[in-house]
Every structure is written in C-alpha cells, then in structure tokens.
Amino acid sequence: AQKITQTQPGMFVQEKEAVTLDCTYDTSDPSYGLFWYKQPSSGEMIFLIYQGSYDQQNATEGRYSLNFQKARKSANLVISASQLGDSAMYFCAMRGINFGNEKLTFGTGTRLTIIP
Amino acid sequence: DTGVSQDPRHKITKRGQNVTFRCDPISEHNRLYWYRQTLGQGPEFLTYFQNEAQLEKSRLLSDRFSAERPKGSFSTLEIQRTEQGDSAMYLCASSLMTGGFSYNEQFFGPGTRLTVL
Numbered sequence: 001a002q003k004i005t006q007t008q009p010g011m012f013v014q015e016k017e018a019v020t021l022d023c024t025y026d027t028s029d030p031s032y033g034l035f036w037y038k039q040p041s042s043g044e045m046i047f048l049i050y051q052g053s054y055d056q057q058n059a060t061e062g063r064y065s066l067n068f069q070k071a072r073k074s075a076n077l078v079i080s081a082s083q084l085g086d087s088a089m090y091f092c093a094m095r096g097i098n099f100g101n102e103k104l105t106f107g108t109g110t111r112l113t114i115i116p
Numbered sequence: 117d118t119g120v121s122q123d124p125r126h127k128i129t130k131r132g133q134n135v136t137f138r139c140d141p142i143s144e145h146n147r148l149y150w151y152r153q154t155l156g157q158g159p160e161f162l163t164y165f166q167n168e169a170q171l172e173k174s175r176l177l178s179d180r181f182s183a184e185r186p187k188g189s190f191s192t193l194e195i196q197r198t199e200q201g202d203s204a205m206y207l208c209a210s211s212l213m214t215g216g217f218s219y220n221e222q223f224f225g226p227g228t229r230l231t232v233l
Contacts, residue, residue, distance in 0.1 A: 004158075035221060039212050043222035045159070055168060100171065101151065102213070104222060106158030 002027045004092050004107035012113050013082050020067070021077040021110050022090035031097050035073040035104065036066065039089040040053060048090075052097070081114075087114045118142060120225035122208050128231045129198055136194045137228045141210030148191050149222060150183055152176065153205040165191060166213065198232045205229050 003026040013019040025034065036048040051059045051066045059066045067076040075094075079086055089111050093104045121140045129135050134162075141148045146167050151159035162181070163173045167188035177183075180198075185191040195202055209222035 033210040037224075042226065044226045045207065045209070047221045047223065050221055073194070093158070102147070102207075102211070103164060103172065104151070104159070105161070108156070109158050 002029070002032070002094055002096075002105040004094055004105055006092055006107035006110050008110045010106075010111040010113070012115055014115050015082055015084060016080060018080045019082050019086075019112065021079075021090050021092075021112065023075045023077065023107060025073050025075060025092070025094050025102070026092065027096075029096045029101065032094055033097050034066070035093040035095075036064070036075075036077045037088075037091045037093060037106075039091060039109070041088070045091070049077065084112050084114050084116060089114060120207075120208055120210050120223050122225040122228050124228060125226060126229050126231075128233065130197055130233050131200060132197055134194065134196045135198060135230065136192055137206055137230075139191045139193070139206075139208030139225060141190070141208070142223055143189075143231070145210035145212050145223075146188070147211045147213050147222075149209040149211075150193055151207040151209065153207060153227070154203075160206055162193075195230075200232050203230055203232045209221075 003014045005024045016053045032050045044098045049061045049064045051068045063079045063080045089109045091106050091109045093106045123138045149164040150162040153159040165185040180196045183193045205227045207227045209224045211222045
C-alpha cells in the first residue's frame with residue numbers, strides 16, 4: 001500500500017518569496033513515481049512536476065523544483081518567486097511505475113495563499 | 117482544445133435517482149482513470165481502463181457504481197440509487213501507457229461535481 005502525508009493544511013506566503021510545501025510518503029514498491037498537482041478553485045488538477053525514485057537528480061520545471069530525499073521518504077515542492085496566481089490547493093501524489101500499478105495515491109493537500 | 121473533457125460539470129439530483137457522467141480522454145491515450153474527491157480531501161482512485169478493458173476497481177466502488185469504456189474511447193460512470201454520501205467531485209484522467217513502463221503523467225479533466233439532496 002502507498003501513503004502520502006501532507007502536514008501543512010494551509011500556508012500564507014508573501015508575493016515573490018519562495019515557498020516549500022512538505023510531502024512525505026510510504027511505499028513498499030521498489031520503484032515509484034512522485035507527482036505534484038495544483039488544483040485552483042475551478043477544480044481541475046494541473047500537473048506540475050514528476051520525480052522518479054530512480055532519478056539521481058532533483059526534478060525542476062520552471063519555477064517548480066522537487067526536493068527529493070529518498071532516505072527520508074520526502075518529496076517537497078519548492079516554488080520560487082511566488083506569484084498571486086500560485087494561490088491554490090497543492091497535492092502530492094505517488095504511484096508505481098510497472099504495468100498494473102499506476103493508480104495515483106494523493107495526500108490531503110496544502111492550501112497556498114499568496115499575499116500581495 | 118484537445119484535453120480531457122467531462123460532462124456535465126455540475127449535477128444536482130435527489131437521493132435515490134440514477135446519474136451518469138461522461139469522460140472524453142485525450143484521443144491517443146489508452147488509459148482512463150476515475151477518481152472521487154470529497155471536500156477537504158485529495159482524490160481517491162475508483163477504477164481504470166486499458167482501452168475497453170476495466171483492469172482494477174477500488175473497494176470504494178460499491179455495487180451501485182458501474183463504469184464502462186465501450187469502444188476504448190469515452191467512458192461513462194453511472195451511480196444507481198444515489199445517496200447523500202455520493203456527493204463529491206468525480207474526476208477523470210487519461211494517460212498513455214507504452215510497453216510495460218509508465219512515466220507519463222495523468223491528465224485530468226475539469227471534473228463533475230455531484231450534489232445529492
């Protein structure tokens with residue numbers, strides 16, 4: 001079984017500051033993938049970034065980076081230079097990568113509010 | 117727009133009625149997933165398809181729920197004899213599975229918000 005824990009229900013951050021959203025996970029799968037999704041008030045889940053358990057380097061996508069610490073089973077999302085449009089719910093998720101094991105398991109999310 | 121689409125976006129029904137939702141995935145995607153998201157929670161997996169074959173169903177999917185993907189394209193999720201506890205956002209996602217290994221992220225639709233009165 002897989003489990004995702006997000007311990008920050010809500011965060012308030014000043015515009016243009018960097019923010020770190022915490023995520024820890026637990027799994028017995030030897031190989032897995034970690035994801036971050038953004039969910040604005042409209043409801044659609046928007047893919048942000050992916051990290052494979054076998055990747056040696058931390059993933060980056062524009063202003064998003066994933067701080068992956070495998071031994072600690074953590075996959076924190078870092079948003080640099082936050083913008084007002086970053087205000088949303090953020091979900092950490094994971095899944096296996098082998099055939100038949102790709103359903104996503106999500107955490108409970110963190111509501112991020114960017115303050116002008 | 118070639119993303120995942122869902123219809124309807126909102127549905128209000130009375131307890132005991134049947135409802136059906138539709139999902140149209142990205143055209144070349146062979147995997148289609150259904151998730152349910154209740155207020156204040158992350159999405160929870162319900163079921164998924166590889167083309168027209170339903171490969172897995174969650175224990176959350178009671179006998180009142182049925183999903184189909186008849187020609188490997190669009191999918192429908194039907195809830196019979198709805199209960200107030202079925203009120204949630206129903207999300208559909210699709211992805212492309214190639215070979216035996218899947219990196220590809222799941223692309224989500226806008227969801228169908230169901231309210232059972």
